[in-house]
Amino acid sequence: MEGLTLSDAEQKYYSDLFSYCDSESTKKVAAHGRVLELFRAAQLPNDVVHQIMELCGATRLGYFGRSQFYIALKLVAVAQSGFPLRVESINTVKDLPLPRFVASKNEQESRHAASYSSDSENQGSYSGVIPPPPGRGQVKKGSTSHDTGQPRTSADQQEPVSPVVSPQQSPPTSPHTWRKHSRHPSGGNSERPLAGPGPFWSPFGEAQSGSSAGDAVWSGHSPPPPQENWVSFADTPPTSTLLTMHPASVQDQTTVRTVASATTANEIRRQSSSYDDPWKITDEQRQYYVNQFKTIQPDLNGFIPGSAAKEFFTKSKLPILELSHIWELSDFDKDGALTLDEFCAAFHLVVARKNGYDLPEKLPESLMPKLIDLEDSADVGDQPGEVGYSGSPAEAPPSKSPSMPSLNQTWPELNQSSEQWETFSERSSSSQTLTQFDSNIAPADPDTAIVHPVPIRMTPSKIHMQEMELKRTGSDHTNPTSPLLVKTADLSEENKINSSVKFASGNTVDGYSSSDSFTSDPEQIGNNVARQRSHSGMSPDNTAPPPPPPRPQPSHSRSSSLDMNRTFSVTTDLCVHTGQQQAGVVAQPPAVPPRPQPSQAAGPVVHRPVDADGLITHTSTSPQQIPEQPNFADFSQFEVFAASNVNEEQDDEAEKHPEVLPVEKASDPASSLRVAKTDSKIEEKTAASAPANVSKGTTPLAPPPKPVRRRLKSEDELRPEVDEHTQKTGVLAAVLASQPSIPRSVGKDKKAIQASIRRNKETNTVLARLNSELQQQLKDVLEERISLEVQLEQLRPFSHL
Amino acid sequence: MGWILVTSATVILFLQNYPLYIRSVPTENELKFHYMVHTSLDVVDEKISAMGKALVDQRELYLGLLYPTEDYKVYGYVTNSKVKFVMVVDSSNTALRDNEIRSMFRKLHNSYTDVMCNPFYNPGDRIQSRAFDGMVTSMMIQVC
Numbered sequence: 001m002e003g004l005t006l007s008d009a010e011q012k013y014y015s016d017l018f019s020y021c022d023s024e025s026t027k028k029v030a031a032h033g034r035v036l037e038l039f040r041a042a043q044l045p046n047d048v049v050h051q052i053m054e055l056c057g058a059t060r061l062g063y064f065g066r067s068q069f070y071i072a073l074k075l076v077a078v079a080q081s082g083f084p085l086r087v088e089s090i091n092t093v094k095d096l097p098l099p100r101f102v103a104s105k106n107e108q109e110s111r112h113a114a115s116y117s118s119d120s121e122n123q124g125s126y127s128g129v130i131p132p133p134p135g136r137g138q139v140k141k142g143s144t145s146h147d148t149g150q151p152r153t154s155a156d157q158q159e160p161v162s163p164v165v166s167p168q169q170s171p172p173t174s175p176h177t178w179r180k181h182s183r184h185p186s187g188g189n190s191e192r193p194l195a196g197p198g199p200f201w202s203p204f205g206e207a208q209s210g211s212s213a214g215d216a217v218w219s220g221h222s223p224p225p226p227q228e229n230w231v232s233f234a235d236t237p238p239t240s241t242l243l244t245m246h247p248a249s250v251q252d253q254t255t256v257r258t259v260a261s262a263t264t265a266n267e268i269r270r271q272s273s274s275y276d277d278p279w280k281i282t283d284e285q286r287q288y289y290v291n292q293f294k295t296i297q298p299d300l301n302g303f304i305p306g307s308a309a310k311e312f313f314t315k316s317k318l319p320i321l322e323l324s325h326i327w328e329l330s331d332f333d334k335d336g337a338l339t340l341d342e343f344c345a346a347f348h349l350v351v352a353r354k355n356g357y358d359l360p361e362k363l364p365e366s367l368m369p370k371l372i373d374l375e376d377s378a379d380v381g382d383q384p385g386e387v388g389y390s391g392s393p394a395e396a397p398p399s400k401s402p403s404m405p406s407l408n409q410t411w412p413e414l415n416q417s418s419e420q421w422e423t424f425s426e427r428s429s430s431s432q433t434l435t436q437f438d439s440n441i442a443p444a445d446p447d448t449a450i451v452h453p454v455p456i457r458m459t460p461s462k463i464h465m466q467e468m469e470l471k472r473t474g475s476d477h478t479n480p481t482s483p484l485l486v487k488t489a490d491l492s493e494e495n496k497i498n499s500s501v502k503f504a505s506g507n508t509v510d511g512y513s514s515s516d517s518f519t520s521d522p523e524q525i526g527n528n529v530a531r532q533r534s535h536s537g538m539s540p541d542n543t544a545p546p547p548p549p550p551r552p553q554p555s556h557s558r559s560s561s562l563d564m565n566r567t568f569s570v571t572t573d574l575c576v577h578t579g580q581q582q583a584g585v586v587a588q589p590p591a592v593p594p595r596p597q598p599s600q601a602a603g604p605v606v607h608r609p610v611d612a613d614g615l616i617t618h619t620s621t622s623p624q625q626i627p628e629q630p631n632f633a634d635f636s637q638f639e640v641f642a643a644s645n646v647n648e649e650q651d652d653e654a655e656k657h658p659e660v661l662p663v664e665k666a667s668d669p670a671s672s673l674r675v676a677k678t679d680s681k682i683e684e685k686t687a688a689s690a691p692a693n694v695s696k697g698t699t700p701l702a703p704p705p706k707p708v709r710r711r712l713k714s715e716d717e718l719r720p721e722v723d724e725h726t727q728k729t730g731v732l733a734a735v736l737a738s739q740p741s742i743p744r745s746v747g748k749d750k751k752a753i754q755a756s757i758r759r760n761k762e763t764n765t766v767l768a769r770l771n772s773e774l775q776q777q778l779k780d781v782l783e784e785r786i787s788l789e790v791q792l793e794q795l796r797p798f799s800h801l
Numbered sequence: 802m803g804w805i806l807v808t809s810a811t812v813i814l815f816l817q818n819y820p821l822y823i824r825s826v827p828t829e830n831e832l833k834f835h836y837m838v839h840t841s842l843d844v845v846d847e848k849i850s851a852m853g854k855a856l857v858d859q860r861e862l863y864l865g866l867l868y869p870t871e872d873y874k875v876y877g878y879v880t881n882s883k884v885k886f887v888m889v890v891d892s893s894n895t896a897l898r899d900n901e902i903r904s905m906f907r908k909l910h911n912s913y914t915d916v917m918c919n920p921f922y923n924p925g926d927r928i929q930s931r932a933f934d935g936m937v938t939s940m941m942i943q944v945c
Contacts, residue, residue, distance in 0.1 A: 306918070306919075306920030307920055309920060310920035310921055313921075320921050321929055323921045324919050324921035324922055324929070324930065325930070325931055327919045327920065327921055328915070328919060328930055328931070328932050331918065331919070334914075334915045334918055335918065336918040336919075336920065361931065361935075
């Protein structure tokens with residue numbers, strides 16, 4: 001490339017144009033875009049433009065470097081002057097007016113050119129050696145502010161010739177010198193690039209009175225206030241890397257300030273960026289940033305805390321809002337601190353903003369912290385350039401990059417994955433909560449479910465179970481909830497009803513409806529009682545040998561006589577109602593008859609009374625004497641009544657073993673004895689037999705048991721029944737006593753009494769168990785009912801929803 | 802004690818019971834939403850006092866549905882620094898699942914944290930972060 005000599009004005013003009021075209025702050029100007037517009041504005045025919053481009057070598061390079069641009073401009077001027085376009089004409093043509101660009105955009109340029117030309121004309125053609133622009137390290141990217149770019153380039157160009165230029169350009173240099181003096185207490189070469197453009201720019205703006213309009217126009221691109229700010233910002237001595245510049249530079253703040261100012265001056269000086277990447281950081285910029293970073297944080301691998309950064313950037317006089325936004329953009333990992341890369345990005349953004357660039361909404365790729373794998377997170381664009389830059393500032397970025405990339409790499413991933421994780425966790429948590437709730441609800445169901453089968457199973461025939469129980473004379477284990485039954489079984493014979501009642505209440509506590517169970521207890525009791533009463537009254541299914549269950553059962557006619565059944569029913573009623581009392585009552589009737597006949601020789605009669613007495617003694621205490629006598633009497637009476645007191649025997653048998661009961665006939669004493677010895681409901685039998693025994697004959701005995709039985713049905717009549725029974729037993733006993741077997745009955749009575757006692761006791765036990773069982777069944781049924789109701793209610797709310 | 806209110810509708814971020822950030826999607830009836838949020842502040846305070854723990858558990862930060870009104874549901878969220886986020890959602894929206902509400906609050910919290918990390922942001926200022934705005938906008942667009 002031939003050396004291109006440009007006058008100062010030309011240099012200024014060209015640099016301005018270049019900066020204008022180099023809107024992206026790179027030192028390259030694309031062939032299209034503004035350059036093209038510029039050339040078009042030159043009102044040159046297209047072929048001329050192409051020729052120019054060829055000549056300057058832009059076509060070769062594909063872009064306009066600074067030198068190419070300058071050459072092109074020169075050629076434009078040549079062409080506009082009418083000279084033939086020739087490479088030689090670049091330098092040969094002297095007094096070449098500045099290229100004129102007519103387009104509206106270029107009006108300013110044209111005006112500027114005019115001013116320049118005027119200046120140039122005034123100044124003549126000073127052969128300012130144009131330093132090869134590409135080779136100049138001074139080429140820096142900058143904002144699009146033309147005047148800022150212009151003075152920069154001119155300053156750049158003038159640097160090596162500053163001693164020459166400054167005196168030449170008196171007007172501009174005066175302030176320039178002023179600025180320079182003010183800003184360069186000790187002119188350092190390194191500072192000149194920084195200071196030069198800055199002061200030059202401002203005096204340039206001031207000096208160019210004629211171009212004030214142009215300045216104004218120029219400044220239209222970048223508002224003066226920022227420039228002023230730049231200036232003021234740059235006022236602070238741009239000590240840059242040299243900390244010795246200012247005494248205050250020792251302090252971080254001032255250093256920072258100066259550094260910032262120097263940097264901003266640097267920025268001012270720099271050319272506008274190229275089209276490729278407006279945000280690319282040039283090498284010098286980067287180096288500057290790094291140096292600034294060092295002032296705050298010596299360790300390049302370290303962080304700048306937020307407060308220090310805030311202080312630093314506040315000096316740029318940018319609005320806090322913008323600074324906040326810049327921070328948002330630059331703090332990539334959102335840690336409140338700036339790494340070197342982040343700091344450079346932030347600084348760059350500040351510079352750009354100062355120069356009038358609008359802050360981007362998101363961080364440009366070139367400014368992103370250097371990552372290893374940045375392609376996925378940012379455009380490919382200028383990353384290589386940046387990477388190259390990253391390599392340039394020595395160790396810091398590469399060393400940081402391993403840490404940063406991992407951070408930044410994973411950051412978006414973390415953001416996304418955290419979202420996913422969050423959702424997962426949320427889902428899981430919610431699901432857990434849901435399941436927890438469900439699980440909370442669930443146990444209730446199993447409980448109810450567990451409860452349910454119990455009553456369900458219980459429902460089917462309580463009565464039958466009662467009968468079964470009575471048959472077995474033991475605890476009924478058909479109910480799986482054996483504790484209930486076990487408890488029922490465990491309940492002793494005494495206080496059966498009371499215990500069963502209590503137990504019923506206790507059992508129902510376990511179930512769902514404790515309250516209901518409590519309320520239902522009396523019901524249960526009543527029901528039990530009633531059931532038992534009814535059962536005793538009806539007892540359809542009772543085929544158990546125990547006397548109580550079967551009452552008026554046509555199918556269950558062990559005894560041919562209805563009387564026997566009635567006696568059974570009566571006795572069952574008696575037994576059901578009050579264990580002891582009934583037993584006593586039951587016991588009494590059968591025992592009563594033989595009692596009054598202890599002296600009688602009637603064996604069977606005696607026997608009966610013995611049994612009755614035994615029962616009586618077992619259950620009640622009042623008729624103690626009577627049973628004793630009947631004991632004796634029983635045997636005798638029994639023997640006596642063996643044939644005659646069939647009813648009694650039958651009654652006894654029916655009470656104890658319904659099947660065993662013989663027909664209303666004169667049962668054998670053995671049978672009667674056998675009957676007497678059975679442990680079934682002796683009370684009933686005795687009660688039945690008592691009235692039976694009352695009657696001297698089988699038939700005569702039959703009626704008495706009936707009335708006795710009937711009377712025995714009511715609890716209230718127990719006593720009178722007892723009396724009656726006693727009377728009847730007495731009658732029976734008398735009858736039995738009349739039997740010739742009286743003397744024998746004494747011993748037999750004893751045995752009979754004892755046997756009867758045993759039987760009565762057993763009957764008592766059985767009855768008690770039956771009672772408890774029935775009550776339990778009732779309770780279970782009620783529980784089941786309650787649980788079903790609860791289920792129904794549970795199902796109902798769904799219908800509401 | 803900042804507040805954020807988001808509705809299908811409105812986003813309000815309050816600090817110390819005065820708003821830090823407000824955003825509504827349908828711009829009408831904003832005052833109504835403001836009123837609802839202020840009333841919900843009491844509910845939030847009540848829940849905070851009820852919790853009484855100092856744990857940083859995420860679940861405790863999320864307060865859940867504060868109370869449903871005839872048209873709107875109000876959700877609450879409190880950060881460790883007692884900054885409250887209140888979200889008012891239109892009931893006519895296909896009922897947002899609890900997960901979604903939680904995720905929205907989490908995003909809000911993260912964005913708010915990012916805002917707080919900015920040294921240029923003074924706690925108590927109105928939040929003017931563009932990133933925050935963008936996030937809230939995207940969230941509300943998603944909701945509506």
